[in-house]
Amino acid sequence: DDKRPALVTTTLFDRVQVCEDDLGTGATQVTDAIPTTWYVRVMFDELLDPNIEELVEILDPDTGLGTDQFTGTIAGTNPVSLMCNGVAVAYDGYYSPSGNSITWPLGPSLVIQPSDTSAVATGAECTLTLKPEVIVDKDGVAITSGDTGPYTFKIAPLVLESTDPAPPEDPADPDVVDPAAPVVLTFNATIDPASLAASEILLEQVTACDAAAGIERIPAITQDLTEGGPQTLFISDSAAGADLAFVPETTYRLTFTDTNEVADLAGGTGAIPGAADLTICFTTDVAQ
Known part of the structure; x- marks a missing residue:
């Protein structure tokens, strides 16, 4: 034409x-x-x-x-x-x-x-x-x-767009973050908070980001439409204590299983990259 x-x-x-x-x-x-x-x-x-x-x-x-x-x-x-x-x-x-x-x-x-x-x-x-x-x-x-x-x-497939904090550029020098701030996962669509299971997450307290193993923690998965919006999920340590997302002055490592699945509100599915492609590691600051 x-x-x-x-x-x-x-x-x-x-x-x-x-x-x-x-x-x-x-x-x-x-x-x-x-x-x-x-x-x-x-x-x-x-x-x-x-x-x-x-x-x-x-x-x-x-x-x-x-x-x-x-x-x-x-x-x-x-x-x-x-x-x-x-x-x-x-x-x-x-x-x-x-x-x-x-x-x-x-x-x-x-x-x-x-x-x-x-x-x-x-x-x-x-x-x-x-x-x-x-x-x-x-x-x-x-x-x-x-x-x-x-x-x-x-419509584009469901993907993870970013994390906050981001994976460290140097695992020997992870970011220092506010222990009251959860890890924020941002997707390219409105995400169903019930679609990601705690069993698909490995949250560890570690002595260093490249440690062979750490102490496993039970992750909490939440969504705050006011603070993060419908495209985000928050991940925190469920046992961190009142008003805290993570234990202060502690190094954490966060990865996801290779078989994890997330879904948008209309049922479209995707996955968060596994540990080989995405490892989030950070150290928490002193409590404020």
């Missing part, structure tokens, strides 16, 4: 290769849509009937009065079918009449936003199908049947 976007300038110094320069080449399927922020933008080569969108006035949160500012919604017209792993996904979005094939964002376009990204599993296979009875141009002409899709994409 020679009307598809190719290399598009997004800012003064940045460009995005949306499609191949040879516009006759088939598009590459997206397989790594960000689990917490994904959306779909459907670009058209002409303006749509604006009635595909309803404009709703934004009310002042304090007075409840109108602000003369409006936001768009397509919840009432429902112009596409969005499915992930064979299940319909609730969505809203808006119509953007601006733009073309060389602008950023592209346009004119429909922006489809899932109502709750946590309801879609990581690794899910998704399809979007346009509804020709709803999507028409300003003259009332519907999109052709060959353009309705389904268009397929995948």
Whole structure:
């Protein structure tokens, strides 16, 4: 399709290769849509009937009065079918009449936003199908049947993004941390705190990070939506004492079994790297 976007300038110094320069080449399927922020933008080569969108006035949160500012919604017209792993996904979005094939964002376009990204599993296979009875141009002409899709994409798999503290660069010189602060595991999706079992964690008090063995401790696994958010898990020593995550002035080593499994709230599964790839070691400071 020679009307598809190719290399598009997004800012003064940045460009995005949306499609191949040879516009006759088939598009590459997206397989790594960000689990917490994904959306779909459907670009058209002409303006749509604006009635595909309803404009709703934004009310002042304090007075409840109108602000003369409006936001768009397509919840009432429902112009596409969005499915992930064979299940319909609730969505809203808006119509953007601006733009073309060389602008950023592209346009004119429909922006489809899932109502709750946590309801879609990581690794899910998704399809979007346009509804020709709803999507028409300003003259009332519907999109052709060959353009309705389904268009397929995948949500990225569940992975551990970071740990705090991070693994020490030098095992002989581990970070000194506040004993009241738990180890924070951050994932790329909303995580189910019940999916990681204590039996999949090895928490040890050690004399040194490279010690052959240590004294095993029973880990506590929690989630604090206020302090860490839904993408995090907290790990601490269950016997550390009141208001403490770990025993003060102690070196800890934390690893995970090779068979561990974690899951997001929608049931998508992944794993934390095992001991060969991830060893967190740190020394706790004196109690404050």
